[in-house]
Amino acid sequence: MDQHVSQATAPANGGTAEENRTDARVRQASTGFGISVEDYLLPTRGRIQMLGHDGSVLPVNEQGIAPGHNYPVPEDERLLRAYEQLVLGRRINDQNAALVRQGRMAVYPSSHGQEACQVAAAFALEKRDWLFPTYRDTVAVIARGVDPNQVMTSFRGEWHQGYDPLEHNTSVEATPLTTQLLHAVGVAHAARLRGEDTVVLAMCGDGATSEGDFHEALNFAAVFHLPVIFFVQNNGYAISVPLSAQSAAPSLAHKAVGYGMAGERVDGNDLMALLAVLDRAVSIAREGSGPLLIEAETYRMQAHTNADDDTRYRQSDEVAQWVERDPVIRMRAYLDERGLLTEAEQTRIAELAEETAKDLRDAMNADVQTDPLELFRHVFVEQTPQLKEQEAKLADELAREAEQTEETR
Numbered sequence: 001m002d003q004h005v006s007q008a009t010a011p012a013n014g015g016t017a018e019e020n021r022t023d024a025r026v027r028q029a030s031t032g033f034g035i036s037v038e039d040y041l042l043p044t045r046g047r048i049q050m051l052g053h054d055g056s057v058l059p060v061n062e063q064g065i066a067p068g069h070n071y072p073v074p075e076d077e078r079l080l081r082a083y084e085q086l087v088l089g090r091r092i093n094d095q096n097a098a099l100v101r102q103g104r105m106a107v108y109p110s111s112h113g114q115e116a117c118q119v120a121a122a123f124a125l126e127k128r129d130w131l132f133p134t135y136r137d138t139v140a141v142i143a144r145g146v147d148p149n150q151v152m153t154s155f156r157g158e159w160h161q162g163y164d165p166l167e168h169n170t171s172v173e174a175t176p177l178t179t180q181l182l183h184a185v186g187v188a189h190a191a192r193l194r195g196e197d198t199v200v201l202a203m204c205g206d207g208a209t210s211e212g213d214f215h216e217a218l219n220f221a222a223v224f225h226l227p228v229i230f231f232v233q234n235n236g237y238a239i240s241v242p243l244s245a246q247s248a249a250p251s252l253a254h255k256a257v258g259y260g261m262a263g264e265r266v267d268g269n270d271l272m273a274l275l276a277v278l279d280r281a282v283s284i285a286r287e288g289s290g291p292l293l294i295e296a297e298t299y300r301m302q303a304h305t306n307a308d309d310d311t312r313y314r315q316s317d318e319v320a321q322w323v324e325r326d327p328v329i330r331m332r333a334y335l336d337e338r339g340l341l342t343e344a345e346q347t348r349i350a351e352l353a354e355e356t357a358k359d360l361r362d363a364m365n366a367d368v369q370t371d372p373l374e375l376f377r378h379v380f381v382e383q384t385p386q387l388k389e390q391e392a393k394l395a396d397e398l399a400r401e402a403e404q405t406e407e408t409r
């Protein structure tokens with residue numbers, strides 16, 4: 001463990017006003033590096049990138065890494081497993097977009113182009129940790145082990161999320177922006193009170209960093225030193241609002257310093273760098289020196305959802321520039337170069353992706369059997385008299401409808 005994550009010490013009393021304003025553990029860590037508190041908390045200049053666009057590993061002095069920080073290249077076996085999830089994630093994104101166009105799903109916010117962030121978020125965590133995703137993080141939820149068909153339940157218009165958050169320590173995909181950050185902080189606080197070493201990774205977008213709940217979550221987490229990683233996928237847009245109209249901060253990672261937490265920027269299309277940066281963040285948080293804010297710079301390659309026409313607010317040449325930075329192609333180039341991706345392995349992964357897409361098509365093409373009476377369940381532990389009355393009315397109506405259908409047969 002490097003000095004950066006050295007054990008927390010109790011806040012000092014009796015120091016100068018300036019010293020007391022800065023948390024003792026932050027001061028201790030910055031002194032260890034021989035740098036100022038601000039330099040310690042501020043993100044590195046530029047962003048951390050390990051893989052070049054051609055898939056080659058950049059020389060360490062060109063990776064944008066701050067002095068004293070160490071980001072080892074993740075092991076081959078892990079990179080291969082992560083690559084498999086990247087390919088799967090891309091196929092799932094594109095299959096779902098097609099299913100929406102065919103009217104088989106109500107909506108699907110695609111993470112096409114952001115798959116490296118999705119996979120890294122899931123891979124950085126242990127099973128016992130918690131993930132708090134948003135509506136755009138379906139691929140992360142699947143990489144965490146949730147059945148793809150179950151994850152799609154709410155996107156086809158059913159009232160529930162389709163999976164049990166407790167089974168995979170993965171919360172529901174939050175649609176109200178940044179509510180999940182507060183829930184994540186609460187779970188981290190509870191884990192800490194219980195003496196568990198759980199780490200919580202909470203995802204949000206660039207636009208979400210303007211929400212009031214974002215501030216409250218970060219402030220609370222920092223004051224209580226909670227083991228939370230706020231993982232911001234900056235994909236350039238909040239629906240039609242570009243980042244330049246969203247925030248005047250030098251970068252979203254810079255927002256961390258105001259809360260007294262460290263921020264870091266990373267190339268969000270570089271799976272290797274994402275894994276390295278998130279691994280380090282998880283170990284810092286687990287050790288008790290969190291929280292942290294990680295900004296991944298990426299790009300939303302498709303429209304916000306099927307309800308959006310992105311040609312009305314951005315030029316196609318802007319999108320085209322990001323095709324060259326595709327995270328799947330970049331990782332494949334690296335694995336190819338290292339001789340890790342045999343033809344047999346490529347075929348196996350491609351077949352697995354096709355199988356998953358077929359399962360999704362089959363599941364979404366089957367008509368949903370809904371029970372309208374489910375509307376009344378899971379709302380109150382003790383049903384209110386009004387709801388009881390309404391439920392009985394609906395049950396009666398349904399029974400009469402069923403009788404009529406039977407008679408006309």
Ligand SMILES: Cc1ncc(C[n+]2csc(CCOP(=O)(O)OP(=O)(O)O)c2C)c(N)n1
Pocket residue numbers: 136175176177204205206207208209235237238239300304
């Ligand atoms: C509290 C709240 N306000 C507004 C919305 C409407 N809304 C849905 S997505 C979105 C944009 C979010 O952009 P960003 O955080 O960058 O995430 P992205 O969709 O790019 O992943 C908005 C404003 C919402 N869902 N919740």
Ligand SMILES: [Mg+2]
Pocket residue numbers: 205206207233234235236237238239
């Ligand atoms: Mg966005």
